[in-house]
Amino acid sequence: MQSNAKLQPLLSPDSIAIIGASRNPGKLGHVLVANLIRAGYKGKLYPVNPAGGEILGLPVISSIEQLPSEPDLAIIALPREQVLGTMHQLAAARVRAISIISAGFRETGRDGFELEMAMAELARRKNILLLGPNSLGLINTDCGLDATIAQASPAKGSIAFFSQSGALCSAILDWADGESFGFSKFLSLGNKAGLSEADVLEALGDDTNTKVIIGYLESVDDGEKFLRKARMVTEKKPVIMIKAGTTQAGARATSSHTGSMAGAVEASTAAFQQAGIIQVNDLESLFDLARAFSEQPLPQGPNLTVVTNSGGPGILAADACESVGLHLARPAQKTLDILTEALPPFASIYNPIDIIGDASAERYRTTLNAVADDEYTDAILVLLTPTASAEIEETAQALIDMAKKCAKPIFACFMGEQRIGTGRDMLLAAGIPCYNYPEPAVRAIEAMHAHYRWQNRPYPVEVCFRRDKGKAERIITKARAVGLKELPFHDAMEMAMAYELPVPENRFVRTSDQAVRAAKKLGYPVALKIVSPHIANRGDVGGVALDIHAPHELRQAWFSITTRAQRKRPDAYLTGCLVQTMGPTKAREVVVRFTQDPQFGPLISFSLAGPAAEMLGDISYRLAPLTLQDAQEIVREIQSIPLLRGARGAEPVSLTAIEDILLSMSQMATDFPEIQEAELNPILVDAEGALVTDLRLTIG
Amino acid sequence: MQSNAKLQPLLSPDSIAIIGASRNPGKLGHVLVANLIRAGYKGKLYPVNPAGGEILGLPVISSIEQLPSEPDLAIIALPREQVLGTMHQLAAARVRAISIISAGFRETGRDGFELEMAMAELARRKNILLLGPNSLGLINTDCGLDATIAQASPAKGSIAFFSQSGALCSAILDWADGESFGFSKFLSLGNKAGLSEADVLEALGDDTNTKVIIGYLESVDDGEKFLRKARMVTEKKPVIMIKAGTTQAGARATSSHTGSMAGAVEASTAAFQQAGIIQVNDLESLFDLARAFSEQPLPQGPNLTVVTNSGGPGILAADACESVGLHLARPAQKTLDILTEALPPFASIYNPIDIIGDASAERYRTTLNAVADDEYTDAILVLLTPTASAEIEETAQALIDMAKKCAKPIFACFMGEQRIGTGRDMLLAAGIPCYNYPEPAVRAIEAMHAHYRWQNRPYPVEVCFRRDKGKAERIITKARAVGLKELPFHDAMEMAMAYELPVPENRFVRTSDQAVRAAKKLGYPVALKIVSPHIANRGDVGGVALDIHAPHELRQAWFSITTRAQRKRPDAYLTGCLVQTMGPTKAREVVVRFTQDPQFGPLISFSLAGPAAEMLGDISYRLAPLTLQDAQEIVREIQSIPLLRGARGAEPVSLTAIEDILLSMSQMATDFPEIQEAELNPILVDAEGALVTDLRLTIG
Structure with a gap:
């Protein structure tokens, strides 16, 4: 806990009051006290309950007024009717942070929503950090703080987790308990009345004990702030997230669950991408990646070398490799020479390097040494199947020894269960991720390499445009004055000219x-x-x-x-x-659009014109404002980009001309949030330039 | 073992000779004898070794000539040089089946390949069933037969597994050992010199103790036979397979591994689809599905109802549901009434039915009873997170009780590890698949529903065409006579007319x-x-x-x-x-092609004309001969089908006209395997009909 000073009263409180502490082991107010004691919290604990007496050896304070000092943190586990009143008392007692376990607010309907708004307002006015309500609590293993109502405390580790779903927290704590998976911080955000995902992300980004941040979100409250904070955090460490409610069915379930509005999937996906957040679609991947990122360095290139004692799994690894866009490394001639010398005649020295079924640990060791030195190898994946002659623990040891002296990331896949168990445990204990199957290992390596590319991307270039904003404003004002929803074509063309878009006469x-x-x-x-x-x-x-x-x-x-x-x-x-x-007669036709996303602001899209692109989903998205790189990427990301680059004997078109239009539209969308929707369709583009032959602007 | 009589000497032998049996526990010839004894094989065992003596209490026969009777099965674990000679002796001794553990044949190069050909030829001539070489052996838990060199014997179960990779077999046996995963049969095919995947599939299809067949293949030897057998088997039971080498990288690794040619992915995918085989891409899915299929009935509709005690996982399940194409059931009013009555006010009675965090086992029971009776629910998924008040084992029991009286398939996802362990074990023991995360559960349900649709598909209609085959033959013969590779346009048009394709004058x-x-x-x-x-x-x-x-x-x-x-x-x-x-001026343009796949024969494809379809992979495939349903499906499977159906105000085109062309081309491809490739591009199609305005035929 160094620079995340802002959340200090919450994450590293000197003293804690538990409001609603109870002697009854079946009550949450009891579980809270018990968890705090069990985890070895070193600060002062003040259980508060009008009944007084003692709980688990601690004297009970009978009311908030009676607290001997001003606690940093108060945890509320009371019926919802008492929460707001209690918060007023805590504010008077100058508490700096409040974590509310109690539920029954926004998620239950209008009354609860209004109550929650009042609580949020109070916290804001009194400058109190507010976690929840409807939260499972929080954990900080650095200072032995377990302020949750969960049944298990996690081991100390370098992974921070935050979640909008409390129940998911308990499942994950229970799972981690059995998997030697350690956490640095663990935060259940609940209804996010006070602290949002952006606040928490920022704090975890600053936390020196956290190497990897993982999170589960159903909604994002302030998209713009989230993006800005996340972008800074991902410069320093990987953020891996699962966004639930990404389908129609999921979004319906989300709104019935938390009462939060699920935004367009495209917008949140673009937001995550532009912020460098690694988005995964299922919980298993979340933890597979967390382990890999926390334990191994990032692969500095896309070239993976696979060492295996059996052909089949090697092929599956090769398939997975190509599917995710990694390459099988072509080992240097020197490496091949060493392998030819060292391996038996039926081994395959090419990648996947198949050292065949009777491979001893020594053969693994020799091969791994050669691969570790291979200049064309960026990452190493070692597969082992428990053949009759496999020396499983010795092979695990060979990997561990090599990992110590090798700067490249190393991953293992020991297939099976009973016989490979000890070997796998050795690897995990030594910080080598070990998977049951080749596919998740390859997916983890790809995600890590993508993050390496993100962290080493060119410095983003902000683009500012010449534009006649005054003229644009007059056009919009005029249209709004007469209540028009869509700008007349003539005015739309004038807007285009104000933003220096190329339009025909x-x-x-x-x-x-x-x-x-x-x-x-x-x-x-x-x-x-x-x-x-x-x-x-x-x-x-x-x-x-x-x-x-x-x-x-x-x-x-x-x-x-x-x-x-x-x-x-x-x-x-x-x-x-x-x-x-x-326009030019031999031009290709493309489309640029934007819409205002309720969570993330203007969402720009690009595609080829015509119904096929839309039907096949070949559309790329970015949130405005676009950097120059964003504009370049959005054009090149569509699958059908070869058609613009001159596939099939056609002339390549000017991609720069399209980028200019995208950047202008980004500027327009940022300047005028009241433009709900814009569509430039079609834009004619050839080798010389582009021409916007039709455009529609809808105002809100 | 009833009707798979063909493989009886291999799978249920009355007596077994182990050639190369050894007293040395480090030798495969020893492991074989030890495994046979350990698994409790009831028939006669004859270890054969010139050294004589005794192995594990069995008298050793000194040579094949000395065998006291004609054994059903002989297992060879000798250096490769001795294998062919030994096979001759075994043939003379009238052995009916041989399993060859020895390696060093086709997979090692030309010499090995020729040796293997000689062995295959001998087996064929003498009518001996040949498994391998380079096999791990086989297991039949019905008669306590473990004729493998693996380190673990699996429990008895209803899943049969066959694999082209021996190492994968050992990994899976080791894994199953720790996962209460039982097998009926377990076959390592090795190099498939004798028995092919088609033979084994047929036998397992007839095996009454096998409910589900799973397999791992790198290549298919006789595609046409495989398709024919597989289609019969999938009528009776699910076949789930992983095909390795489906990418360029994987295919290269395959050919260096087994020396087998990997065919076009599209062809094998089409073959699996047309045979009703469920294809998966990774090993984890293979076992997830195997468990689901072996334990639960097939969902008779796409409507899934999710019951959960926490919102987050419910949303993830809903997302997964829509992603795979299942529907969240809309419960009947009667069900809703029961739930409204029974559940607390903050519960969500709509699907996912969220019975919230304090749900007792009794609340699960009430909800499940209502859902089991719901007429709009085809399958049930029950999620549980270990909240403080979760009654985990009791909830598991509630599921088990319901499953007994409910005809609908039931799946569970108990999230966590430590606290939910006992509950999960109870479920698995009772035959209710229980997953760690919602996503794999949903994927399993989808696969089962797809298989239900397959088994209940309309009876395939074979189509026979009027065609002038004599004329076609004369055209082909003439072209081959002068060594032409591509038919001149005029001749191609004549071919088209011979097959009654609509061509312009x-x-x-x-x-x-x-x-x-x-x-x-x-x-x-x-x-x-x-x-x-x-x-x-x-x-x-x-x-x-x-x-x-x-x-x-x-x-x-x-x-x-x-x-x-x-x-x-x-x-x-x-x-x-x-x-x-x-042609008609307002027609849409489509393309029909075929190529001859080396493994599976003529592969027909369909797409819209133009480079976009190809670039975006919007092409559908089927192997010839096409049934009427195949022709209907191949047209409707492309993602851009709405464009042909009249999206965006366009007139719908005649899909029947396209189907007729597809069926003609299927006939041509089947009639003339010497036509290597055909391309009808473009075909103009409108509401009235279709016109093939250009075609190219390449002959081999």
Whole structure:
């Protein structure tokens, strides 16, 4: 506990009052006192209960007023009706932190919600750190503090855990108990009326006894703050999180559970990604990764070498390796020479290095020494199956010896249970992650390498744009004044120009005669597009005609697109049409959008135009404001990027032109949170540049 | 062992000779005898060794000639040089089955391969069942037979396991030893010189003591036979398999390991799917599913009800549910009424049913009874976290009691380790699968429901086509006679017509004058396409002009497509051009292909035309011959199917027309294995029908 001074009264209190302490072992107020004593808390403990007497050898204080000193931390385990009153008393007694175990607040409906708001307000006004309510409590193994109502205390370790679900905390404590899995801090956030995930993350980031932070979240309260804090923490240490409620079904379950709003999955995924948080989808991965990160250095490259005494598991490791995007290292010639010399003739010296079924510990040792020195190997995975001649404990020892002198990360997979048990325990005790199967080991290595890349990414470049914000403001104000939800096309184009987006010249016209005159001024070829406040997507109703070369074609086009649109949408009022200069004819079409996410703010997306990209989910996302790198990544992340890079003989298009548009839109989304949604669809892009031929802006 | 009579001498031998039996406990020949005795084999055992004497109390026979009777099974554990000679002697002694533990054959190179071929040939000629070589042996717990060199014997159970990797066998036996996981049969296939996976699968399918078959394969020898046998077996019981070597890296590792050719992943995936085999990607899932399938009935619908004492895990279960495509059941009003009555006010009666942290075993019992009777619930998942008031063993008992009277499948997830240990053991002992986390439980339920759908699928309809096979044969023969690798366009079109594929009228022309004359005969509009034996994809070189309406346009098109193609591919010889009637103008474009897979035969694929489908992997596959259902599924399986069904205001196209083309191509691929590859690209399809406007046929 050094620099996380802010949470000191909560995490390392000098004294603790337990409000609602009880002599009855079945009560939470008793469990709290018992846990504090059992874990060996060294500060002062004040059980508080009007009945007085003694609990587990401690004298009971009969009321908060009677406390002999001002406790740093008070823990409340009272019926919910008494909580707010008690908080007032504690505030008067100048308590600095309160942890509320009591439940029955926000999660139970309107009354509970209002009560909780009052508690939060009180804590804020009195500057009291508030954990919960509806929390299981907290643990700090550095100072022997177990202020939970859980049944088990974890061992000391370097992993910090925080969770929005209390029940999950108890499951994890029970699990850790049997798995030699140690924690530095353990925090049950409960309803987060006071301390949020961002506060806790920041404190754990500063905690020198914490090497890895893992967390379970159902909702994020202040997305922007969370992102900012998380980004700083992940510079220093890995943060691995599971976000529950990422599907429709899960989100429904979330809101019925905590009353919290689940935001768009895409937004939270983008947030985690941009903050360098490692997101996992299931609890097993959370702990697999936590162990790996806490015990081994990060692989500095993607090249994995697999050493195995059996072919099958080696193949499974190779499959897993390619599936997650790691490479099997190609060992240096020197390494191959050593292996050829040292290994029996039927062994495979290529990676996976199969030292075959009769491999002794000595053969493992020789192979591992060669691999440890191999310049093309960034990480090592050692597989062992309990063959008749396997020397299991001796092999474990060989790994342990090598790990001591090797700077590269080392992982083990000893397959089986009974015979390999001792070997596995030796490895775990020595800090070598040991898995039952090759696949989770490979997934852990990949996550660690990704984190290495994150920590060594180029310094983010903030981009500031020339823009006419005053003009933009006038456009928005005007639209709001008349209660428009969608900006008229003309105004949208003006907005685009205020943000220096490349737009075609265009004229709004009400008759085909006007259209012909407009086209003459713009110069052929032109495009003709219907305009209607009721039709969002012109393409869907056939309301677009392209590449018109002459007046008679233009008149024909007018007739056909307006009748087609009117037939498809008889309810829609057609204001007129737009005549536009044509964009480059051999351009590819892409789409840029943003929406305002309630938790994380503006979410920018990029994809190719057309329904296929959407249907196949080939869309990439980032939260605004975008850095230059974000803009570069969002373009290159779509799976179909080869189509823009010139696959199949097509000319490559200017990705920079797209990046510029993304950055402008990021600026617009940040400048005007009142723009609920923007869609630039399509943007024509070729080798020379880009052209936004259509855009829609919706205001809230 | 009833109807798997074919393998009886191997699986249930009356007497066994151990060739290479040894008194030295470090030798495999000793381990074999020791394992046979330990497992309690009831038949006659004849250890054979020229040294004579006694091994573990059994008299040693000094040579094969001296055997007192003809043993059903002989096990060979000798150096590889002696194996073939020994097999000759055993054949003379009329042994009916041989299991070869010895290694050093196909997996070691050319000499070993030839030796193995000779052994296989001998076994075939003498009608001897041959397991291995390079096998760990086999186990049949029904008759106390452990003929392996493994260190552990498994408990009796209803799961049969076969594996191409021997080392994996030892790992699994060691693992099962600690996990109360029982096996009926256990077979290490080794190099599969004699018995193949298809033979073993058939035998296990007939075995009445086996409820579930699980397997690990690196290669399939005779794909067609495997498919045929597997399809019969999966009608009766679930087959769950892991196929290793499914990535490039894995495939390279496979071929260096066993010397076997890894086929296209798409082909083996299609084969597993068409045979109703459940394919998993990692070992953990293999055993998770095996346990679920062996212990619970199949869910008859996709509706899962989750009962939990904590919100967080409930949300994770809901997320997992939607991710795999299951539904959270909507309980009937009657169920809701019962729950409202019985549960405390803060409980959530909707699914996941959250009976909250202080739930007693009695509350679980009440809830489970209501859910068991709920008509909209097909499967039940019960989550428990060890909260302070959780009654863990009593809750386990409540589940067990309910499972006895409830016909629906029930799964448990007791989270934690220490405190929930006894409860979990109770559940496992009672045949209720119990997982550590919600996600694997949900995945198991999904796999079981998918298998239910497989077993209840409509009866497959075989389709036979009118076709002019004689004409097709003449075309192929002519092309082969002159050594052509790709059929000239004209011949390809003739083939198409022989298979009654819908093709446009077309003329091959050598000059633009000829083109104009041809277009006049066909009638405008026409398409013009270059023809060159050197250019596979005309589109890539700009060699296609569409929708030509007049002679002057045609001449212009001729000039531009030929010069464009010549500029892009100066090396290519242009034979001429094709003039074609235009297809429907508002059609969508799709692609049908087939290739001959070395292991599984013709592999048919379907996708939308254009590079996006390929890049995003939105292609579906089936092996020929296709049934009518296969053809229907392959079309509907692509993710972008809504585009063909009329998403976004487009007209739906005729899927039946595509199915007809798929079925014709399946017939062609089956009729002519010498056609290595076929590509119909694009096929124009609209509401009325389809038109194959281009096709390429490559012959081998």
